[in-house]
Amino acid sequence: MSRFSLTLLCILTLSVGACDRAATESAQENEASGTDTVASGVIDRSQAGELMPVVNLVDLEGAELNTGALQGRPVLLNLWATWCPPCIKEMPLLDELAEDYGDALKVLTVSQDLQGAERVEPFWVERDFERLEPWLDTENELSKALSDVMPTTVLYDASGQEVWRVLGDYDWSSAEARGAIDEALAM
Secondary structure (H helix, E strand, C coil), X not given: CHHHHHHHHHHHHHHCCCEECCCCHHHHHCCCCCXXXXXXXXXXXXXXXXXXXXXXXXXXXXXXXXXXXXXXXXXXXXXXXXXXXXXXXXXXXXXXXXXXXXXXXXXXXXXXXXXXXXXXXXXXXXXXXXXXXXXXXXXXXXXXXXXXXXXXXXXXCCCCEEEEEEECCCCCCCHHHHHHHHHHHCC
8 A cells, every 4th residue: 555655646746847737627717826946848759750730729819820831840839828837937938939049930839728818818918928929729629639738848840740849847948948949940
Protein backbone atom coordinates (compact mmCIF):
# COMPACT_ATOMS: atom_id res chain seq x y z
CA MET A 1 0.00 0.00 0.00
CA SER A 2 2.83 2.44 0.73
CA ARG A 3 4.35 1.76 -2.72
CA PHE A 4 1.04 2.80 -4.30
CA SER A 5 0.94 5.98 -2.19
CA LEU A 6 4.51 6.87 -3.14
CA THR A 7 3.76 6.31 -6.82
CA LEU A 8 0.65 8.46 -6.60
CA LEU A 9 2.58 11.22 -4.85
CA CYS A 10 5.26 11.17 -7.58
CA ILE A 11 2.65 11.41 -10.33
CA LEU A 12 0.89 14.32 -8.64
CA THR A 13 4.17 16.13 -8.06
CA LEU A 14 5.17 15.83 -11.73
CA SER A 15 1.84 17.16 -12.94
CA VAL A 16 1.85 20.35 -10.83
CA GLY A 17 3.73 22.48 -13.41
CA ALA A 18 0.99 22.50 -16.04
CA CYS A 19 -2.75 23.13 -16.09
CA ASP A 20 -5.08 20.24 -16.79
CA ARG A 21 -7.79 20.80 -19.37
CA ALA A 22 -10.05 18.55 -17.33
CA ALA A 23 -10.29 21.21 -14.62
CA THR A 24 -13.78 22.04 -13.49
CA GLU A 25 -15.73 24.92 -14.96
CA SER A 26 -15.26 26.92 -11.77
CA ALA A 27 -11.50 26.71 -12.21
CA GLN A 28 -11.90 28.62 -15.45
CA GLU A 29 -13.28 31.53 -13.53
CA ASN A 30 -10.32 31.98 -11.20
CA GLU A 31 -7.70 34.60 -11.81
CA ALA A 32 -4.14 33.37 -12.28
CA SER A 33 -1.78 33.56 -9.37
CA GLY A 34 1.64 32.24 -8.55
CA THR A 35 3.05 32.89 -12.02
CA ASP A 36 6.63 33.00 -10.73
CA THR A 37 7.05 29.21 -10.75
CA VAL A 38 9.84 27.45 -12.63
CA ALA A 39 9.01 26.36 -16.19
CA SER A 40 8.06 22.69 -16.38
CA GLY A 41 8.02 21.95 -20.11
CA VAL A 42 10.67 20.29 -22.24
CA ILE A 43 11.02 20.03 -26.01
CA ASP A 44 9.56 16.75 -27.24
CA ARG A 45 10.29 15.57 -30.80
CA SER A 46 8.46 12.24 -30.53
CA GLN A 47 5.55 13.37 -32.72
CA ALA A 48 7.62 15.08 -35.42
CA GLY A 49 6.05 14.77 -38.84
CA GLU A 50 2.43 14.87 -37.63
CA LEU A 51 0.28 17.32 -39.60
CA MET A 52 -1.22 20.42 -38.00
CA PRO A 53 -4.90 19.84 -37.25
CA VAL A 54 -7.17 21.77 -39.60
CA VAL A 55 -9.51 23.83 -37.43
CA ASN A 56 -11.51 27.02 -37.88
CA LEU A 57 -10.59 29.66 -35.30
CA VAL A 58 -12.26 32.99 -34.66
CA ASP A 59 -10.89 36.28 -33.37
CA LEU A 60 -12.58 38.73 -31.00
CA GLU A 61 -14.39 40.46 -33.88
CA GLY A 62 -15.63 37.19 -35.39
CA ALA A 63 -13.16 36.93 -38.28
CA GLU A 64 -12.26 33.32 -39.09
CA LEU A 65 -8.89 31.67 -39.64
CA ASN A 66 -8.56 28.13 -40.97
CA THR A 67 -5.29 26.61 -39.70
CA GLY A 68 -4.95 24.79 -43.02
CA ALA A 69 -4.31 28.18 -44.66
CA LEU A 70 -1.18 28.71 -42.53
CA GLN A 71 1.06 26.48 -44.65
CA GLY A 72 3.87 28.37 -46.33
CA ARG A 73 5.71 29.56 -43.24
CA PRO A 74 6.60 28.04 -39.87
CA VAL A 75 3.98 28.34 -37.11
CA LEU A 76 4.48 28.21 -33.36
CA LEU A 77 0.99 27.24 -32.15
CA ASN A 78 0.30 27.93 -28.46
CA LEU A 79 -2.80 26.64 -26.67
CA TRP A 80 -3.55 28.65 -23.55
CA ALA A 81 -6.38 29.73 -21.25
CA THR A 82 -7.07 32.70 -18.99
CA TRP A 83 -7.53 30.36 -15.99
CA CYS A 84 -4.05 28.82 -16.39
CA PRO A 85 -1.21 30.58 -14.49
CA PRO A 86 1.62 28.94 -16.53
CA CYS A 87 -0.14 30.06 -19.72
CA ILE A 88 -0.36 33.64 -18.53
CA LYS A 89 3.30 33.60 -17.52
CA GLU A 90 4.25 32.57 -21.07
CA MET A 91 2.25 35.19 -22.96
CA PRO A 92 4.72 38.13 -22.66
CA LEU A 93 7.57 35.77 -23.62
CA LEU A 94 5.65 34.61 -26.70
CA ASP A 95 4.90 38.21 -27.62
CA GLU A 96 8.61 39.02 -27.41
CA LEU A 97 9.40 35.94 -29.48
CA ALA A 98 6.89 37.02 -32.15
CA GLU A 99 8.47 40.47 -32.23
CA ASP A 100 11.99 39.07 -32.55
CA TYR A 101 11.18 36.60 -35.36
CA GLY A 102 8.80 38.87 -37.28
CA ASP A 103 7.53 37.37 -40.53
CA ALA A 104 9.91 34.39 -40.34
CA LEU A 105 7.66 32.71 -37.74
CA LYS A 106 3.93 32.98 -37.12
CA VAL A 107 3.26 32.82 -33.37
CA LEU A 108 -0.37 31.78 -33.06
CA THR A 109 -1.92 31.91 -29.58
CA VAL A 110 -5.26 30.11 -29.36
CA SER A 111 -7.44 30.39 -26.26
CA GLN A 112 -9.13 27.23 -25.04
CA ASP A 113 -11.49 29.17 -22.75
CA LEU A 114 -15.00 27.76 -23.02
CA GLN A 115 -16.48 31.24 -22.58
CA GLY A 116 -14.54 32.56 -25.60
CA ALA A 117 -14.46 36.30 -26.11
CA GLU A 118 -16.30 36.91 -22.84
CA ARG A 119 -13.17 35.80 -20.94
CA VAL A 120 -10.44 36.54 -23.48
CA GLU A 121 -11.32 40.12 -24.43
CA PRO A 122 -10.92 41.57 -20.90
CA PHE A 123 -7.69 39.60 -20.49
CA TRP A 124 -6.36 40.98 -23.78
CA VAL A 125 -7.39 44.55 -23.01
CA GLU A 126 -5.41 44.44 -19.73
CA ARG A 127 -2.18 43.49 -21.53
CA ASP A 128 -0.14 45.41 -24.07
CA PHE A 129 0.87 42.71 -26.54
CA GLU A 130 2.74 44.05 -29.54
CA ARG A 131 2.44 41.08 -31.93
CA LEU A 132 0.14 38.43 -30.49
CA GLU A 133 -3.42 38.14 -31.75
CA PRO A 134 -6.26 36.65 -29.68
CA TRP A 135 -7.67 33.60 -31.47
CA LEU A 136 -10.44 31.49 -29.95
CA ASP A 137 -11.18 27.76 -30.09
CA THR A 138 -14.23 27.52 -27.84
CA GLU A 139 -14.97 23.98 -29.02
CA ASN A 140 -11.47 22.97 -27.88
CA GLU A 141 -10.80 21.16 -31.15
CA LEU A 142 -7.07 21.85 -30.92
CA SER A 143 -6.70 20.63 -27.34
CA LYS A 144 -8.65 17.48 -28.27
CA ALA A 145 -6.28 16.89 -31.19
CA LEU A 146 -3.01 17.88 -29.50
CA SER A 147 -3.11 17.73 -25.70
CA ASP A 148 -5.27 18.44 -22.66
CA VAL A 149 -2.30 20.07 -20.92
CA MET A 150 -2.29 23.86 -20.82
CA PRO A 151 -0.16 25.38 -22.10
CA THR A 152 0.76 23.24 -25.09
CA THR A 153 2.99 24.73 -27.76
CA VAL A 154 3.77 23.03 -31.07
CA LEU A 155 6.23 24.18 -33.74
CA TYR A 156 5.17 23.35 -37.30
CA ASP A 157 7.39 23.75 -40.35
CA ALA A 158 6.27 25.61 -43.48
CA SER A 159 4.60 22.46 -44.85
CA GLY A 160 2.46 22.10 -41.71
CA GLN A 161 4.39 19.18 -40.20
CA GLU A 162 5.22 19.09 -36.50
CA VAL A 163 8.86 19.67 -35.62
CA TRP A 164 8.51 19.50 -31.81
CA ARG A 165 6.17 20.33 -28.96
CA VAL A 166 6.29 21.50 -25.36
CA LEU A 167 3.67 20.41 -22.82
CA GLY A 168 3.58 22.79 -19.88
CA ASP A 169 5.16 26.21 -19.60
CA TYR A 170 8.53 26.99 -21.10
CA ASP A 171 11.04 29.81 -20.99
CA TRP A 172 10.64 31.17 -24.53
CA SER A 173 13.37 33.75 -23.87
CA SER A 174 15.99 31.05 -23.21
CA ALA A 175 18.91 30.23 -25.48
CA GLU A 176 17.56 26.67 -25.70
CA ALA A 177 14.21 27.89 -27.05
CA ARG A 178 15.78 30.24 -29.56
CA GLY A 179 18.25 27.56 -30.66
CA ALA A 180 15.47 25.01 -31.24
CA ILE A 181 13.45 27.54 -33.24
CA ASP A 182 16.50 28.67 -35.26
CA GLU A 183 17.35 25.04 -36.02
CA ALA A 184 13.84 24.40 -37.30
CA LEU A 185 13.77 27.59 -39.38
CA ALA A 186 17.05 26.60 -41.04
CA MET A 187 15.58 23.29 -42.26
